[in-house]
Amino acid sequence: MLPLQLGVSLDPQQYVPQLVSAATAVLLFIVVFAVIYLLGKSVMTRAVEEGLRRRGFDETIIGLAVSTTVVVTAVVAVALAATVAGFGVVLAAFATLAGALALAVGFAAQDLIANFVAGVFIIQDEPFTVGDWIEWDGNSGVVREIQLRVTKLDTFDNELVTVPNSDLANAAVVNNVANDQRRVSVGFGIGYDDDIGQARDAIVDEGSQIEGVLDDPEPTAPVTELGDSAVVLSGRIWIDPNTSSYGAVRAKFVEAVKERFDAEGIDMPYPNTELSGGLEVTNIDGAAGATSD
The missing domain is CATH 1.10.287 (Helix Hairpins)
Known part of the structure; x- marks a missing residue:
């Protein structure tokens, strides 16, 4: 208006x-x-x-x-x-x-961005791929999936582990299946009175008969330590980690050598301690009267 x-x-x-x-x-x-x-x-x-x-x-x-x-x-x-x-x-x-x-x-989102950038480098550089068995910071697992933010792994107990990519990018990662050959080493202790040559032949023979063990490099068993109670021979066999399971081959190797040592009477001593000296017992006054009844 x-x-x-x-x-x-x-x-x-x-x-x-x-x-x-x-x-x-x-x-x-x-x-x-x-x-x-x-x-x-x-x-x-x-x-x-x-x-x-x-x-x-x-x-x-x-x-x-x-x-x-x-x-x-x-x-x-x-x-x-x-x-x-x-x-x-x-x-x-x-x-x-x-x-x-x-x-x-x-x-x-600093952590998110760091994980994202680390994921890009992991995918591009390929320090490991899906299906690889890796170890880092005292942990281990088989890679299930690599994402831009996290990597998912399965442990040997079939547990799912989700790891931020920045943790893997900043850690020393061991890829156990990256190469075509991997050595399986097991220490076997024998008694000082046992024959080293006999034990070595048993270890090499049993190792060469295990399925999946390579002929080249051939199995060996050098003496690596003179322990307190045993002479230690390192049984060494080689496998292709992409076709043979490290854990399964190692378990078969240990069991086969143990049974061979038992069959040939080769001792596998366990650590023991020998005490020497004297022991003096002194009666305490009143002890004899207390126990005479």
Whole structure:
């Protein structure tokens, strides 16, 4: 009522130019964004995918790189479209908000980012792959799945262990099945009076008869220690860890040698301590009278 009371008339036509200008700017933003995004996505993703595949990168990393390229292309398309459409204020606010958000996320997700980066290096460098038996920091297991954040392993007790990738990337990881040959070493102690040659022949013979043991390198049994109660021979046989189980072969080796030693009368002494000296017993006053009854 106030404009009418003051004699001011409302003319809808005066808002038409502003509305047309706003609509034009929005339409221009949409068109520019669509063109840049679709063109950039088509060109950049193809270039990234072909470049990484040509260099032999893992498919998981290629997929991640392609997804990241799509997101970056969308952000660039928004920025360029806003600039062309004249949304400078909106673009500045968007940049400020994005920077603050990225800083906050970076501080809050340091461990997540570290695991993510470690996962990329593990997948690319392949210190181990699915199915490998690995050991790290006193732990061991068979790799079930390698993800970008964690690696899942099965223990020999059939327990599932989920390990952050940063732990594996920063630890000394032993891959027990990485090579085509692996040595199985078992120490066998014999008595000092037993024949070393006889014991060595028994160990070598039994080791060579176990299924999965390689002929080259051939089994050996050198003397490695003169212990307190035994002469120790190290029985050494070689297997292909990709076709033979280390634990199963070792168990068969120990059992076969023990039975052979028993059959040939070769002693396998256990640690013992010999005491020498004298023992003096002194009666305490009153003890004899107390026990005479």
